[in-house]
Amino acid sequence: MLEVRDLEAWYLQAQALWGVDLSVADGEVVCLVGPNGAGKSTLVKAIAGLHRSTRGTIAVDGVDVARVAAHRVGDHGVALVPEGRRVFARMSVHDNLVLGAYRRGARSGLDAGLARVHELFPRLAERSAQLAGSLSGGEQQMLAIGRALLAQPRLLLMDEPSLGLAPVVVDEVFDAIRTINADGVSVLLVEQDVERALEVSARGYVLAEGRIVASGSAAELTGSALVRRSVLGL
Amino acid sequence: MTTLQAALSGALVGGMFAVMAAGLSLTWGMLRVINLAHFGLILVGAYLTFELATSWGIDPILTIVLTVPLMFLVGAGLQWAFDRLGVEEFASLLVSFGLLIIVMQTVSNVWSADFQRMPGDVNPYATQSVSLGRFVFPAPTLIAFVFAVVIVVTADQVLRRTFAGRALRAFAEDRAVASAFGIDHRRLGMVLAGLSAASAAVAGMLFALGNAVTPSTPFEWIGVVFAVVILGGIGQVGGVLLAGVLVGTLSAVVSATWSPALSPLVLFSAIILALLFRPYGLLTVRGAR
Ligand SMILES: Nc1ncnc2c1ncn2[C@@H]1O[C@H](COP(=O)(O)OP(=O)(O)O)[C@@H](O)[C@H]1O
Ligand SMILES: [Mg+2]
Numbered sequence: 001m002l003e004v005r006d007l008e009a010w011y012l013q014a015q016a017l018w019g020v021d022l023s024v025a026d027g028e029v030v031c032l033v034g035p036n037g038a039g040k041s042t043l044v045k046a047i048a049g050l051h052r053s054t055r056g057t058i059a060v061d062g063v064d065v066a067r068v069a070a071h072r073v074g075d076h077g078v079a080l081v082p083e084g085r086r087v088f089a090r091m092s093v094h095d096n097l098v099l100g101a102y103r104r105g106a107r108s109g110l111d112a113g114l115a116r117v118h119e120l121f122p123r124l125a126e127r128s129a130q131l132a133g134s135l136s137g138g139e140q141q142m143l144a145i146g147r148a149l150l151a152q153p154r155l156l157l158m159d160e161p162s163l164g165l166a167p168v169v170v171d172e173v174f175d176a177i178r179t180i181n182a183d184g185v186s187v188l189l190v191e192q193d194v195e196r197a198l199e200v201s202a203r204g205y206v207l208a209e210g211r212i213v214a215s216g217s218a219a220e221l222t223g224s225a226l227v228r229r230s231v232l233g234l
Numbered sequence: 235m236t237t238l239q240a241a242l243s244g245a246l247v248g249g250m251f252a253v254m255a256a257g258l259s260l261t262w263g264m265l266r267v268i269n270l271a272h273f274g275l276i277l278v279g280a281y282l283t284f285e286l287a288t289s290w291g292i293d294p295i296l297t298i299v300l301t302v303p304l305m306f307l308v309g310a311g312l313q314w315a316f317d318r319l320g321v322e323e324f325a326s327l328l329v330s331f332g333l334l335i336i337v338m339q340t341v342s343n344v345w346s347a348d349f350q351r352m353p354g355d356v357n358p359y360a361t362q363s364v365s366l367g368r369f370v371f372p373a374p375t376l377i378a379f380v381f382a383v384v385i386v387v388t389a390d391q392v393l394r395r396t397f398a399g400r401a402l403r404a405f406a407e408d409r410a411v412a413s414a415f416g417i418d419h420r421r422l423g424m425v426l427a428g429l430s431a432a433s434a435a436v437a438g439m440l441f442a443l444g445n446a447v448t449p450s451t452p453f454e455w456i457g458v459v460f461a462v463v464i465l466g467g468i469g470q471v472g473g474v475l476l477a478g479v480l481v482g483t484l485s486a487v488v489s490a491t492w493s494p495a496l497s498p499l500v501l502f503s504a505i506i507l508a509l510l511f512r513p514y515g516l517l518t519v520r521g522a523r
Contacts, residue, residue: 050410071418080414088407091400099400103416107397151415 001026001155001186007056009042016042017210029187031197034207040190041083044159048080049073074103079153083160085144089133093124096132096143100150109152117146138169159190198222239369244486245479249379252478253437255462256471257430263469264406265423266323270330273452274337275431279438280447287356294357301435309431310424342449351446359443374444386475461505467515
């Protein structure tokens with residue numbers, strides 16, 4: 001599904017990623033953990049086409065999306081749940097979801113997609129006409145996930161979806177990740193909450209200071225002293 | 235003229251301000267370009283209507299069949315250039331002011347600095363009026379108001395209900411996320427700027443229908459039209475019609491009851507007061523932005 005090879009990324013002169021290799025197989029949930037400032041968001045944005053100052057390859061089903069126009073990356077099956085949710089606050093919940101299906105390949109699936117998202121998050125159906133900016137943090141997160149699902153992705157990139165949410169809502173978000181994956185969508189999950197992330201993932205990567213410092217199956221990483229030290233600072 | 239008659243006539247005149255303001259408001263709100271050259275396009279639209287009607291004998295209203303597509307291309311091309319040159323919001327004000335001056339000078343070279351008005355035989359609308367009950371309205375302002383309602387309602391519905399409309403609103407809020415969902419800001423921006431310029435062609439026609447025009451006429455529009463844009467809420471096309479009607483009514487009533495000379499003073503004082511209470515426009519309540 002996704003093969004990142006030898007990826008470097010810059011913000012002007014400042015390098016943020018060094019030689020990153022990462023892959024996500026079809027139907028897999030893979031988590032990416034690491035301390036603040038490690039470069040997790042940079043990596044996710046590079047895959048989604050939002051950060052273009054890179055070197056290396058980002059192959060999605062064999063196509064190097066780093067060389068595809070930013071607004072075309074979605075056509076290769078990638079959708080993003082951005083860090084901080086970034087829903088369109090002055091648009092209604094419904095319009096946010098419809099916008100998710102903007103790309104040509106997704107429009108025909110709009111009605112089915114809306115039904116699926118409303119089933120996954122019934123609260124979004126209740127709040128359909130409300131402005132997204134008036135939703136609670138948890139509801140906005142659900143909306144950000146729903147919007148991405150309407151793009152009909154085969155690979156969903158989720159950047160810290162549980163950040164700042166109440167524990168019950170975090171449960172809902174992780175349940176949703178399982179359901180989405182059961183529908184056949186691959187997931188690359190960036191998380192601060194390492195233990196919960198490893199619970200839903202098959203494999204994981206640890207990023208620190210722009211480099212992959214550890215990777216392995218969820219079971220291997222769960223007990224790893226390196227993970228505890230580099231992510232939790234213990 | 236009774237005060238009520240003045241108020242109603244003023245409201246209709248406000249329709250023309252709304253047509254002038256609609257495109258400016260949308261490109262400002264959605265594309266973050268403050269395009270003073272818009273007034274140059276309105277001016278050219280007015281002169282083209284004059285020229286096509288007097289030289290070719292085309293019905294002045296029908297001239298928009300030619301001027302609208304032409305202006306669409308000009309507007310789209312201008313946006314393409316702004317985009318390629320990376321012109322930001324504030325810089326766009328300066329660059330487009332320069333363009334406006336160039337357009338005004340060019341118009342003056344082509345058509346002279348004198349007033350131009352379509353003669354009565356090619357512009358039958360100028361002398362017609364419509365009576366509704368005990369009120370009488372000149373045909374040009376009535377026509378302008380009808381165009382204003384059609385343009386504003388259409389634009390509002392497109393923004394609300396179509397994929398392109400939602401894409402524009404999303405793009406105005408968060409360009410990066412919008413692009414992640416497949417929104418090509420270059421193409422969409424050119425279409426919007428083209429449509430905005432097309433509305434300038436209509437505004438120019440509407441102005442020429444009832445008024446004489448000179449190359450410096452844009453300076454008479456800028457103050458009032460900016461007031462309408464800001465009062466209506468930048469980027470809010472529905473607000474433009476409401477604000478246009480209010481501004482038109484207020485200036486007509488002040489002119490009729492006190493003196494035309496006081497009209498701008500009262501008008502802009504009222505606008506400043508209104509913005510103190512509604513800084514984001516008449517239709518935007520606090521916090522919704
Ligand atoms: N817009 C930016 N401009 C400059 N530097 C940035 C920008 N965004 C992130 N960085 C830097 O890049 C590094 C990685 O950031 P980021 O990818 O956001 O990390 P993470 O998501 O793991 O917290 C950090 O050192 C951060 O300061
Ligand atoms: Mg981050």
